[in-house]
Structures are given as C-alpha cells and as structure tokens.
Amino acid sequence: MSETSAPRHVEAFVHAAGSLAIGVPGGATGWQGTLLNIHIAPAASYEMEELDEAHCVAGRGIEGDRYFLGTGTYSPKPDTREITLIEQEVLEALARNDPPLQGGPINLAPIDHRRNLTVLGVPLNHLVGRRFQVGEMILRGGRLNFPCKYLEELLGSPVYLPLYNRSGLNCGIERGGIIRPGDPISLVD
C-alpha cells in the first residue's frame, strides 16, 4: 500500500452501459432480496475481510475498501467500481457445477470472490440502469461485472468461464449509509 491515487469512479448512470439502460423498459420487478455478506480488502491482492457493518459513502465506496481508497488492482482505470455485488445463487450454481463448464464443482466462498456484497434473491443482471435500495443505502446499477483471469490466478481455481455472464454488478452509491448483513434489498425504480 504505497501511494494512493484519488479514486476515479465513473458515475453509474454516465457509464457506457448504465447510460444506455436507463429508461429502457423491462427487467424483473416485485422481488425482495437480502444482503448476506459484506467484504472489503485494503489493497489489490489482499485477502478480503468480512464486516458486520459497513459505512458506505456516496460517489466513493465502502470505507476501507480498495476502491474507496484507490488502491485496487483496477483503480488506475476510470470505471464504475464504488461497490460490487454478486448473487449467492451464482455461487450455488458453481458449487453444483451447473452448467458443467469445468472439471467439477467449485466452492467459491463469499470471502474469496472479491465482490463486496453477496446477495440473495436479487436479479443483478436486470439492474443495469436501475436504482435499488440495500438497507438505507441507494445504489445505481452501472454495468455488469465481468470475470477476470486475475481472480482465477489469485484463487488458483478455474472460475473465469463459469462466472461468465453472471459475475455480478458494478454500482455507484447514490445515497450512502450504514449497511449490515440481513438488510433487505428492493427495487426503487
């Protein structure tokens, strides 16, 4: 953790993907989800650390996280990375080797996938260009997350292909606040 550059986040609804998705009708509505886990890492490659409570800052990220501090692997590249989410349902699909894209089941634990929030019952792929609420925080879906080989190399596990197209969501924080595991998640608009 040497010099920290000021984080350069692209506002979620300005992002090339988010800006196109706003106002386009469609997507699942009426769902209710739950926040299961919160993880942050202090810098690129550092092991993730689980939090019982996180302070989230609008336009910036989770206090203490590498993308809040500007110490992340991808921090030098302007992008929407204030906070990242992944579905528990995806982790369960990997654990049952579904679809069978790799040699066998992969146990990708919430502490290992390197997204900040593990959520249950939230259709993340439908939320680009949408606003939704996690506890008292309001998020804007900026773009679909995309798996990287770096994660595969870090974990020593072939997660790249099985995460393709279900790797989660990169969001901007419109309204910050304190979040905790168990917080409800719902669509705003």
Added chain:
Amino acid sequence: MSARIVMKLKVVEAVATTPEVLRLTLVHPQRPELPSWEPGAHVDLRLPDGRTRQYSLCGDPADRGRYVLAIKREDAGRGGSLWTHNNLVAGAVAHVSQPRNNFGLAADAQRHLLIGGGIGVTPLAAMARRLASTGADFTLHFCARSAEQAPLLPELLALCGDRLRCWFSAEGSRFGPAILGSPDERIHVYACGPQRLTDAVQTGLTAAGWPAERVHVEHFVPMADENYKPEPFDALIASTGAVVHVPADVSLLDVLSQRGFAIPSSCEMGVCGSCECGYRDGTVIHRDVVLPVAKRQDRMMPCVSRARTKVTLEL
C-alpha cells in the same frame, strides 16, 4: 511473478536465532489453516512503502497453522530487513503473500544433497524436515562463519543428527563441491546461499559432469519493475511474415491494434488476462501478474510484456 493473495498475518513469536537473524512465526488471525506449501517455497513480505522482499519458508510444511521465516539483518541492504527487524515484534502484523515455489524437491530422486550458505539454509531447512519425516536419504551441508552465526543451527542439529555436516570457516573448515562426488542419476543437488557458493557448486558440478537438471539453485530475482526501462523491438507475425516495429514508448498491444489485429483487451496493465497471445522464437520480458509461470514459455500478455530485440507471434 504471478498474482497471489496477500494475507495480514500475526507475528506470534520473534526471536533471534543468531545475532543477525530474526526467526518469525506467523499465524492467520482468523483462519486456522494457511495456504499449503511444499519445501523450497517462499513468500513475499510487503513493506509499508509497497516494495516486497522474498523469504523462504523454513518451518515444517506439514504444519498448516503457521509459517516460519528467518530474516537476516542486512545493514547495507535496501532497508527491507532493517524494517523487519525493527517492526515485526510479537503481536505485530506482517503482510505476506501466499507461498510460491521455484525450488521444489525432485520427486524421482533417491538421495538429496542440500547445500546451504548462511541465511540461504532456510529453504533447505524445510526440505530437510520433509525428507527426515518421510525417511528419505539426504545430507545437509551447512556453510557459515561459525556456529554462533549459523541460523537455525540447534533445530537443524536436532532434526538431522549426523545427516548435518557443518562447514565453519572460522574453524578453517570449507565446503568444496568435490565432496559431492561424481554424477549419480539417483541424486539431486540443491544449493542456496551467497552467489559465490551457488556459482562454485554449479561450476564444480558441471565440470564433474553433473547434468544441469539434477543441480537446483535458488535465485531471488528482483521484481521486474523496479528498474525496468522499455526498449524497442520487432515482432514477426507468423501467419503473414510481416514484421511490425514496437517503439520503446508504445505497447505491443497498441502496435498490433493499429495494424488491425483484433486482440481482446481490457485492463491494459497486465492483470486481466484478456489479451493473452502465443509466441515462439524470442526472449519475452514478462511483466504481467496473471500468466502462470508454466505458460510463459509460449504465451504472453502484449499489453505490458515485451521482447528483447525480436519475437515471433502466433498471429
């Protein structure tokens, strides 16, 4: 180098094993088990300024609960060992990468000859523990100035018994590779220590007819980036025979894109793995953190990696 997880480990013990060598025992504050490793492995220790130093694991590979490092204070060094000696006391936090191994035991050897000089004994200590526990045939030659200045000596004596041969120069006793005898296909030799020792081992054994694949030497190569200065080179496109010139200040990926090659790319900093491409015939300077070592002989990341003078690309 390739990407490895960095952990914040807790120092549970820091003791002097010689006046200059600190022996550190590290545990994970949350997880009962640390990532597994094989004898000969090393970790990167991160300094507060972001630099890293490589240290071999010298404890018992069968003990998943702790890592043991021995670090010599180098007063004339670059500052890493001094920082360590001054700051890594019991209760302190050490930022340590997952282990990596470039210096493993040969699976097919029937006898192992280990040669350690000074602090270079650390990876050999882990090897000796494994070999002793499996009942393998080995001898550890330990070169140091004196017994007082030989790191880990009491534990190595207890572990190896008469399989430890000490060469203390203050007592006029000096190791020479001739003692290793003539080449024997059942024997592998491992050396770690000051360069004059490893050079002497390699030169002596080569002259005696030992094949290079049975003589293993640990080298700690400085991180590629510390003083890296890009130089121009030429890339030959295997399918067309075209040669493209890559100036010093432009990446290979950018040159290829300008020439119309549709290579997927994303991070353009050697971490995402998108732009991987094949090569042959050439010396590639790998500067990414994502490509596994095993793939580096014929694959490269053109966003950050370059070549010396020329390279042929599988495009």
